Amino acid sequence: MEITGQLLLTVLMGAFLLGVAAFLARVEEWRSYTPLGAGGGAVGESGYGHAEKPAGLIRWFTTVDHKDIGLLYGAYATIAFVVGGLMVMLMRAELTTPATDVLGSATFYNSLLTSHGITMLFLFGTPIIAAFANYLVPLIIGADDMAFPRINAIAFWLLPPAALLIWAGFFPLPDVLPAQTAWTMYAPLSAGVGNGTQANVGVDLMLLGLHLSGVSATMGAINFIATIFTERAEEVSWANLDIFSWTILTQSGLILFAFPLLGSALVMLLLDRNFGTTFFAVEGGGPILWQHLFWFFGHPEVYILVLPPMGIISYVLPRFAGRKLFGFKFVVYSTLAIGVLSFGVWAHHMFSTGIDPRLRASFMAVSLAIAIPSAVKTFNWITTMWNGKIRLTTPMLFCIGFVSNFVIGGVTGVFLASIPVDLVLHDTYYVVGHFHYIVMGAITFAGMAGIYYWFPLVTGRWYQRSLAKAHFWLWMIGTNITFFAMVLLGYGGMPRRYATYLPQFATLHQVATLGAFMLFVGGIIWIYNVFVSWMEGARVESGDPWRLEATNLNTAEWDWFDTKRETSLAATDGGEDVQTDGGQESQRDS
Amino acid sequence: MADIFDKDTLLDLTVNVIPLGIILFFVVVFLVVDPFSGLGAYGQVLSMGLLVVPFVALAILTYVSGKAIAGDEKRAEVFFQGQATMEGAQTRHEAEAEVEGEGEQSANDAEARTDADLGVDDGRGDDEAAGTEDPDAESEAADGDGGAANTDDGAAGEAEATDEP
Amino acid sequence: MDENPGLSEEYRMASPWPLFVALGLPIAEVGILFGLVPLAVGGLVLFCGAIAGILREAEYAASGWRALAALSLVIAGGGLALLYADGATESDLVVRAYSMVGAGVLMFVGGVGGELFARDAEPAI
Incomplete structure (x- = not known):
């Protein structure tokens, strides 16, 4: 770095710090004028005008309220989902022809591939779950707020810098190239050795960004564990803890053990890249060490991403099946079983690396065993719907879509757990199809079920029903077209991660792109629907918009919503009776 | 102890007994068949450890969580999920x-x-x-x-x- | 956590510090990793300053300035450790070490100075 560069940086940094100081002074000034603490007294929830929060943009920058932070997480995840989705649309466009005709360069494809994976897993998947958990867990378990509200805010605010660092390679910065390591970042490629471009700063920045997102997830997890253990209301005993909170608790436990390990491995990789250590060099710990460390994190990460969505499904699906969840405690125990076993299966990602066959066999055994708890859940969802009075609302459609896609994604996965099958299908599109059935078909569907289900709770308005249904059908059909084509491509022997392919794969690739386009259109409809409805959707006219009272399936968060509505209506028309079964409200719901 | 782990609780816990059984099955199979016995003892220990550790961990967690949940069921009123804090909720x-x-x-x-x-x-x-x-x-x-x-x-x-x- | 437990709508739900903890950390990381002195020093000051602010606000520390001074010792200690490690490796850690020590000294002076001369500037509780 030359002197002028350093000077410029110094000036910029100094100006930035001054700006921060000025901002802090301003916020402190606002604070000293605001009556604190004693303000509300015993007025209950009537203080929902946020006298305790500053107004405007500053409110969002300084909030430590779990609901606000949940909304921030949600907005962030949505942006990341759009970015990751646009990236994959470019990739799918590229894959319509066997050569690199569309993007013109395989390196750009590789960069998109890497970024798409990391964005979807770390910047969309984990945050969207945190959005639901932050908003809902304290409401459902009757906590005042999260146990550590400020740590909660720190955990969120680490994410935007993480995203900027991860995407840094795509910004027009000199000498910064995007990473092309794929999301698994296997050494030695990721260690920057050899003649490629992977020794460049862009990869370091991405690793730092990932490290930050790991720190964020860990802080969030500690917070959830503390909250669920210590802040529950008195009535919420372990036997009364709802299934969503159980999955968040299990997920947080997994994060607590998995993410610090990722952080350490990333630091080791950064040291290898920048300071000449040999953790993952052939003459040192060896590249396989990276795979062990990465997958010891990476496999629990799969369950970190899927358990809370399973919790959402277990929570929402019974509401529209008109029944209680079948075998509630089976679901709880199997969630915990998945949590433990997920740490004993990591090397099933490494069957073809030539590790000791006895180790392989052990990992196969545990991988087969972990299929049982997942299957138990699936049976429980199906049995819950069996003979139930099913209402095909949009959240319910997404729940059913989840179950359907999860069956396909799960069954394709069980085959991969078997060593001989895996040796044939490893690194083919079969694997890509399998895990996309889970991450898109299941996890994202559950996220959408949650978004539509709690949309009235958060916004007090209804989304547009027909658009939501169009969204669902486009996604349901699009998902199955895209990813089933990938499963077939894998059977045909199409290897994953390539920008080019043999002409015989062209048809199936084009089919997959067609499906991806349906997903794209559905996504646009979703974004439009959420934004427009949030601004000007029809107002919810009862505290029980889903009319759960009729089947005695209402839950604490809707109770909170009802109370909130009544207090805010108290001044005008005094609220209204909730139990208007099937009346005027029903015309508009869903 | 026997109070908490009555027949119903044990029935609930069977859901985790099945994966435990699968692991146990493979332990026995690998001990009996042992197709790679020529590769030395270290790998043998590791591969058994990879089965035994998850087995023990799952057994412990199942016991602890079963105790916590079934114990709380005896101790306090049981509500349906998500309804415990609601006023006038049915048990x-x-x-x-x-x-x-x-x-x-x-x-x-x-x-x-x-x-x-x-x-x-x-x-x-x-x-x-x-x-x-x-x-x-x-x-x-x-x-x-x-x-x-x-x-x-x-x-x-x-x-x-x-x-x- | 001393958070005046009560209904969640009633106690204060804003704090300016978390945002800056989260901004300071990546800036400091980038600065130290790439040996960019201004980013390393500025990031560390921001990071530790915001942590001190939080400690004060949550009443874990009686004085934000003293908390800052305490944190500065940790940072300077880390810098000295890097300086020591520099002798043991081939890579050049000197710039990084000195930027950490420098940031530590800066914050120590700031903390002591603030404690002595600017007690009134304590963030309001």
Whole structure:
């Protein structure tokens, strides 16, 4: 770095710090004028005008309220989902022809591939779950707020810098190239050795960004564990803890053990890249060490991403099946079983690396065993719907879509757990199809079920029903077209991660792109629907918009919503009776 | 101990006994068949460890969580999921009692009700009388619900709420 | 956590510090990793300053300035450790070490100075 560069940086940094100081002074000034603490007294929830929060943009920058932070997480995840989705649309466009005709360069494809994976897993998947958990867990378990509200805010605010660092390679910065390591970042490629471009700063920045997102997830997890253990209301005993909170608790436990390990491995990789250590060099710990460390994190990460969505499904699906969840405690125990076993299966990602066959066999055994708890859940969802009075609302459609896609994604996965099958299908599109059935078909569907289900709770308005249904059908059909084509491509022997392919794969690739386009259109409809409805959707006219009272399936968060509505209506028309079964409200719901 | 781990709780825990059984099965198979015995003892120890450690960890967690959940069921009232903090929420036992009542009441107008269903309801009545000694309302309710209780729910719901979309 | 437990709508739900903890950390990381002195020093000051602010606000520390001074010792200690490690490796850690020590000294002076001369500037509780 030359002197002028350093000077410029110094000036910029100094100006930035001054700006921060000025901002802090301003916020402190606002604070000293605001009556604190004693303000509300015993007025209950009537203080929902946020006298305790500053107004405007500053409110969002300084909030430590779990609901606000949940909304921030949600907005962030949505942006990341759009970015990751646009990236994959470019990739799918590229894959319509066997050569690199569309993007013109395989390196750009590789960069998109890497970024798409990391964005979807770390910047969309984990945050969207945190959005639901932050908003809902304290409401459902009757906590005042999260146990550590400020740590909660720190955990969120680490994410935007993480995203900027991860995407840094795509910004027009000199000498910064995007990473092309794929999301698994296997050494030695990721260690920057050899003649490629992977020794460049862009990869370091991405690793730092990932490290930050790991720190964020860990802080969030500690917070959830503390909250669920210590802040529950008195009535919420372990036997009364709802299934969503159980999955968040299990997920947080997994994060607590998995993410610090990722952080350490990333630091080791950064040291290898920048300071000449040999953790993952052939003459040192060896590249396989990276795979062990990465997958010891990476496999629990799969369950970190899927358990809370399973919790959402277990929570929402019974509401529209008109029944209680079948075998509630089976679901709880199997969630915990998945949590433990997920740490004993990591090397099933490494069957073809030539590790000791006895180790392989052990990992196969545990991988087969972990299929049982997942299957138990699936049976429980199906049995819950069996003979139930099913209402095909949009959240319910997404729940059913989840179950359907999860069956396909799960069954394709069980085959991969078997060593001989895996040796044939490893690194083919079969694997890509399998895990996309889970991450898109299941996890994202559950996220959408949650978004539509709690949309009235958060916004007090209804989304547009027909658009939501169009969204669902486009996604349901699009998902199955895209990813089933990938499963077939894998059977045909199409290897994953390539920008080019043999002409015989062209048809199936084009089919997959067609499906991806349906997903794209559905996504646009979703974004439009959420934004427009949030601004000007029809107002919810009862505290029980889903009319759960009729089947005695209402839950604490809707109770909170009802109370909130009544207090805010108290001044005008005094609220209204909730139990208007099937009346005027029903015309508009869903 | 024996109080907490009664028959119903053990039945709930079978869900985790199955994966434990699978692991155990492979332990035995690998010990008996042992196709790679020529590769030395270290790998043998590692591969057994990879099975034994998850087995033990899962067994411990199943025990601890079973104790926490079943213990709390004995100690305090049990609500349906997400309803514990709501005012005037029904406990499971109240709900069951109501379902039973409705079942008898609406037996005439519900079409698909069979004697068998009513039989289950009657059985439930006994449980109810036994009071809080039946900790595991869930698996009871769950199993029974498949037949009788939910048909009831369904019928009751149908009558009140014209449905939506 | 001394958070005046009560209904969640009633106690204060804003704090300016978390945002800057989260901004300071990545800036400091980038600065130290790439040996960019201004980013390393500025990021560390921001990071530790915001942590001190939080400690004060949550009443874990009686004085934000003293908390800052305490944190500065940790940072300077880390810098000295890097300086020591520099002798053991081939890579050049000197710039990084001195930027950490420098940031530590800066914050120590700031903390002591603030404690002595600017007690009134304590963030309001």
